[in-house]
Amino acid sequence: MESVELIYKAIYILVIFGLTLLIATYSTYAERKVAAFIQDRVGPNRAGPFGLLQPIADAGKMFFKEEFIPAKSNRLLFIIGPGVAMIVACMSSAVIPFGDTLIIDGRTIYLQAIEVNIGMLYIFGVVSLGVYGLMIGGWASNNKFSLLGAIRAASQNISYELAMGLSIIAILMMTGSLSLREIAAQQEGFNWNIWYQPLGFIIFLTCAFAETNRTPFDLPECETELIGGYHTEYSSMKLGLYLFAEYINIFVASAVISTLYFGAYNFPFMENLRSAISDPVLANNVVTLLGVGVMFAKIFFFIFFFMWVRWTLPRFRYDQLMKLGWQILIPLSILNVILTGGGILLFDRVKDYLF
Template identity: 85%
Template sequence: MESVDLIYKAIYILAIFGVTLLIATYSTYFERKIAAFIQDRVGPNRAGPLGLLQPLADAGKLFFKEDFIPAKSNKALFIIGPGIAMLVAAMSSAVIPFGDTLIIGGHEIFLQAIEVNIGVLYIFGVVSLGVYGLMIGGWASNNKFSLLGAIRAASQNISYELAMGLSLIAVLMLSGSLSLRVIAEQQAGFNWNIWYQPLGFLIFLICAFAETNRTPFDLPESEAELIGGYHTEYGSMKLGMYLFAEYINIFVASAVMATLYFGAYNFPFMLELETWLVDATESAITANNIVTLIGTAVMFAKIFLFIFFFMWVRWTLPRFRYDQLMKLGWQILIPLAILNILLTGGGILLKDYLF
């Protein structure tokens, strides 16, 4: 790899990391604003104009609180727990294509941190590791409620990973590739996967809610029965890291859904726009760059829409009971996902037969 490429990659990875953290920070603000809007309140409005500095105030408060470690806890694991949660959450945005190629000074730059031919599996693997942060933290606290929360988180994540993987298989059958870049390129224009995979998307969406421990699947931290769930014993920035990791997970889940089902950086009439721009600016490079930048903006718009959806659901639906959660995962979602695979396979064969 050339050193120019290496420097560009380093800058890009840092930028994506920064954007991830920024979006996660402001997700906390918008979570409270949207909650306030839905419950007919005002929400945070003291720190800065419209309360925009509220996340900074929250972070400052968490940093200056006493860093408390319970006496009979497993000290090393108690500290490692939130670290793992944060690390794993921040890892997964590496393979997501946030845009098409930019051409700067003759260099083709693809707006994706690392391109691997197993991108979907990478995301799936990293998501399946997310549960360790909760489990280790919950167990190391040496508290019954924390342990119950950790055990709930583990069984919930394992159950919903199965349905999630099965719903992904239908997408992979359509695209014939595990690379997220290829999957994104195939959905050029308005040819999005959602038109072919509505059922698969629904299953994936439900599983994404369960994997990120969001309402209506937030049983690992249901405060009515478990105090705070796996982070009962946590305070200060360690608690902050757990909460922050949840918002990063929401961002990544939204980005994955936008990439796999909603055409990533593609938008309708993008090819027409590019040909028109080539005529207007008389430069293929400028036209390409403008379309790419619009595509990146569209990608982030899709991500924000999904993040909003996550919050909307949180303040609308009540929590499941635990047996209902297990029944939904094992007896409804998994058979539906298998049915979806059969339907997709049948559809692909029918298309080959007819055309």
């Protein structure tokens, strides 16, 4: 029993890992297609049907490019930097519930790699580590512009982490649990958190853009002010890993947004569907598999949303970014926490009064 559980977990983690990498790979293709659509171009269409082999061609090109390490750089840290960025990006998808339970041969299987009762804190901790990859890489390059880019990235990430944490606190007050499986399970049917936390969602979304260094907050790699940001000196697949880590971060951010605010694997009328099928095991499995599909549909929508915003909005100025983070988002999220607390108290009173 124990070893079977272990083997299942290992297979599941491998599948999630592979899926994360696959989705990140095809995000690069999707990004170029979306950009082309928005700018009225065709986009990549030479490699394979519809240009579907383009990411593989890109990766091949990256691997065959010259591997360049600056002469006066710190060699070890220069090599470790992209690896740290990549590992940290891959770590956070472990606690995300991609689906409810599957029942196979009477055994209940949770579609979640690891269930910890501090799931949200785990994600938050991993996100806060993401900045090390950039900082180590930027500093080890021994280049003024890399260092400036790294410093910018670090201060941006630290500033937006605060507002992000505060907006999550409002969710935690409502659900009363840090476990992502619990948070997902409480949004049964159409009872999604977005209906109760619209302000918190907007704050979280803005912070997610800033944490993943996406436009309009891609100041760490602002070409007009810095040459290329923290990865100025990087070439070949090391640069590829940095860019790839960004896409993995987008995938994870989309998954977290879907889980926290858009009901994870829940969809409207899932109870009706469950009761419509007579065999309870079959009903459970059908609902779960549909739920996994719905979860990925939500994730893909948010990945598309990230790209949509990138090709629509111009970049902020750095002082505007800092002002938005510290003077607008943090007070707003504190207000959101207070409103949520008041709402919970009021709801309890009204419930006592009515019933």
